[in-house]
Amino acid sequence: MAWQKQVLRVDLTNGTSHKEPLNMEWAEQYLGERGLATKYLWEMMDARTDPMSPDNVLIFATGPLTGTMASTSGRYAVVTKGPLTGAIACSNSGGKFGAELKYAGYDMLILEGRAPEPSYLYINDDDVQILPAGDLWGATVWHTEETLKKMHQDPQIKVASIGIAGERGVRYACVVNDLHRAAGRSGVGAVMGSKNLKAVAARGTKGVRVADPKGFMQVVKETHKLLAENSGVREMTELGTNAMIDAMQDFGGLPTRNFQEVQFEGTEKINPAAMMEKRPNGHRNLLTNKACFGCTIACGRIAHIDEDHFTIVNRKEYWHASGGLEYETAFAFGPVVGVDDIDALTFAGFLMNEHGMDPISFGVTLAAAMELYEMGVITKQDTDGIELKFGNPEALTVMAEKTGKYEGFGQLLGLGSKRLCEKYGHPELFMGVKGQEFAGYDSRALQGMGLGYATSNRGACHLKHDTFAEDMEDQTGKGKALPCKESQDATAALDSTGICLFTAGAWGSDNLARQVDAACGGGWTTERFLEMGERVWTLERLYNLKAGFTAKDDNLPERLLKTPAPSGTAKGKVNELDKMLPEYYTVRGWNQEGEPTEQTLHRLGL
Amino acid sequence: MKITVKTGGLLYEYLPPDRTANRATLDIAEGATPHQVMQDLGFPADGSYLVIVNGELIAPEKRPELRLADGDQLSINPPLKGG
Numbered sequence: 001m002a003w004q005k006q007v008l009r010v011d012l013t014n015g016t017s018h019k020e021p022l023n024m025e026w027a028e029q030y031l032g033e034r035g036l037a038t039k040y041l042w043e044m045m046d047a048r049t050d051p052m053s054p055d056n057v058l059i060f061a062t063g064p065l066t067g068t069m070a071s072t073s074g075r076y077a078v079v080t081k082g083p084l085t086g087a088i089a090c091s092n093s094g095g096k097f098g099a100e101l102k103y104a105g106y107d108m109l110i111l112e113g114r115a116p117e118p119s120y121l122y123i124n125d126d127d128v129q130i131l132p133a134g135d136l137w138g139a140t141v142w143h144t145e146e147t148l149k150k151m152h153q154d155p156q157i158k159v160a161s162i163g164i165a166g167e168r169g170v171r172y173a174c175v176v177n178d179l180h181r182a183a184g185r186s187g188v189g190a191v192m193g194s195k196n197l198k199a200v201a202a203r204g205t206k207g208v209r210v211a212d213p214k215g216f217m218q219v220v221k222e223t224h225k226l227l228a229e230n231s232g233v234r235e236m237t238e239l240g241t242n243a244m245i246d247a248m249q250d251f252g253g254l255p256t257r258n259f260q261e262v263q264f265e266g267t268e269k270i271n272p273a274a275m276m277e278k279r280p281n282g283h284r285n286l287l288t289n290k291a292c293f294g295c296t297i298a299c300g301r302i303a304h305i306d307e308d309h310f311t312i313v314n315r316k317e318y319w320h321a322s323g324g325l326e327y328e329t330a331f332a333f334g335p336v337v338g339v340d341d342i343d344a345l346t347f348a349g350f351l352m353n354e355h356g357m358d359p360i361s362f363g364v365t366l367a368a369a370m371e372l373y374e375m376g377v378i379t380k381q382d383t384d385g386i387e388l389k390f391g392n393p394e395a396l397t398v399m400a401e402k403t404g405k406y407e408g409f410g411q412l413l414g415l416g417s418k419r420l421c422e423k424y425g426h427p428e429l430f431m432g433v434k435g436q437e438f439a440g441y442d443s444r445a446l447q448g449m450g451l452g453y454a455t456s457n458r459g460a461c462h463l464k465h466d467t468f469a470e471d472m473e474d475q476t477g478k479g480k481a482l483p484c485k486e487s488q489d490a491t492a493a494l495d496s497t498g499i500c501l502f503t504a505g506a507w508g509s510d511n512l513a514r515q516v517d518a519a520c521g522g523g524w525t526t527e528r529f530l531e532m533g534e535r536v537w538t539l540e541r542l543y544n545l546k547a548g549f550t551a552k553d554d555n556l557p558e559r560l561l562k563t564p565a566p567s568g569t570a571k572g573k574v575n576e577l578d579k580m581l582p583e584y585y586t587v588r589g590w591n592q593e594g595e596p597t598e599q600t601l602h603r604l605g606l
Numbered sequence: 607m608k609i610t611v612k613t614g615g616l617l618y619e620y621l622p623p624d625r626t627a628n629r630a631t632l633d634i635a636e637g638a639t640p641h642q643v644m645q646d647l648g649f650p651a652d653g654s655y656l657v658i659v660n661g662e663l664i665a666p667e668k669r670p671e672l673r674l675a676d677g678d679q680l681s682i683n684p685p686l687k688g689g
Contacts, residue, residue: 463688
């Protein structure tokens, strides 16, 4: 129950599809979404496969709670081998697409092979067709979604698609659904592009059944109340995730100019207050907020750009509302590239959604390029005549568009920071882990964040663990290993349900387990739920070990390990990864080479 | 003596009506602590906050001990979280 108990498997090479029963033995061990897709990936492909080859497998997976009346139940995950990192990629998204895929009758969509010509997949309940993409190949995400709805004469179709960036293999291309929600990180859109698959258009009418409707309704009512009464949730509703930028600035954890600094002088020009400020000409950046499927938080921002701004003054096609700044986009187009022009930041965000790119990886890659430019390693001759200095809003928006369209210097930015910095002989300027760029937290100020970054299975990521409370209390490496491990497991469990991570501030794992238990037919205690999360995390680790990663890859750039934070509450500090990592391996039940011991594998049934 | 208080997120709601955006200048008693200032402003005692004085992080157990001085900058933010 709650599962549809059906997988849609599509062989793009041969143009065939078939439905098969969901492996319920695996579902009992890995639940759904991130966890279950990881199990399928592990069983289906060799982890050493080239991520851009037809042998890579691309999985869209819902969770058992996806599409139910549980709050925030719109999530689905895209799991594959990532082209940015060579590690397992797991990017999840909200919007409405995930619930629609499930309503069509599928827990999971497995895409194999490579279509002989650009194609898209149309799913209308049991009707599944692989159709030629035609002129959609080369089109933007926004155009693709609008066109598919018109072509199929159904505005209720939900679309997940890629832009030119995904088609052309930008290493951090994402899959965008519902115009501005995205499975954003690790380049899952590039894998979709390598399969000649432009879009998945889904329409479902089947609904979802839960095992214990009365019990489920009761626990959903209680958990909705917890969200409604939580002050952190209220803050996300009213201010969005960018509410945190002021705190991060005061704390001194806001990465600035490619992590050379930790505080940004322009923060108050791009914070929530700036988004809400009415200007002398009457323009206000923020229009409203927006919720994903079934969400009672509504952290999304809907914004528009001043029509007189240089970015769109002669481009009426952008004189409309779209996804506005969130914390990570504010960071990636603001402090880390030194830009404080809120309209330029908002436009860069539009371009990410329109062309299908991860804003974090783009921004941090651009930041590295700017540092190379200021060092004189690259010049205007390399950058298509653009002055790639920190703080230049034109450099931000022009390069965002060039990368999205895979033009000029944008092609090099599309490599990601690691490959770009290596190309120009300065690998030390890459700010990330395992090939993936950092999010907006400096791990000299947030020690546990550094450990989480270093050990994240998909490369540097802030969403796979939660040590914020510990990082606020103590700015040394002490006491970070256990909460890092435990929160990684809890997050892996949450990511396997179909629920949004932003419920975590109000719901503990017990509240999630109760919902899963009522929906899935009992037996889901909190202990079992968390053990499932640990199993998922460990299987992801096994995947990466098989792919060739070792403990040496659980590392941070020297800038964070040897150059002290220049200001803020952590002034003078570096990250103490050398103290945290051995303890982390121990609490995980791994040896000091970062490999799970036989005992740990046995305990988890691996 | 006077101090400046700056808040993050929605915590400006605890500042006096004469605040400017998320900032306010407060007249406080000699030797007042961050804990007392927050208490006087009505911050719920069971809340979790990120408290910084003049750029230095003040742990919860230090908040009732630290004596504020004239001209100090007190920053009160909600707890850090992912976004």
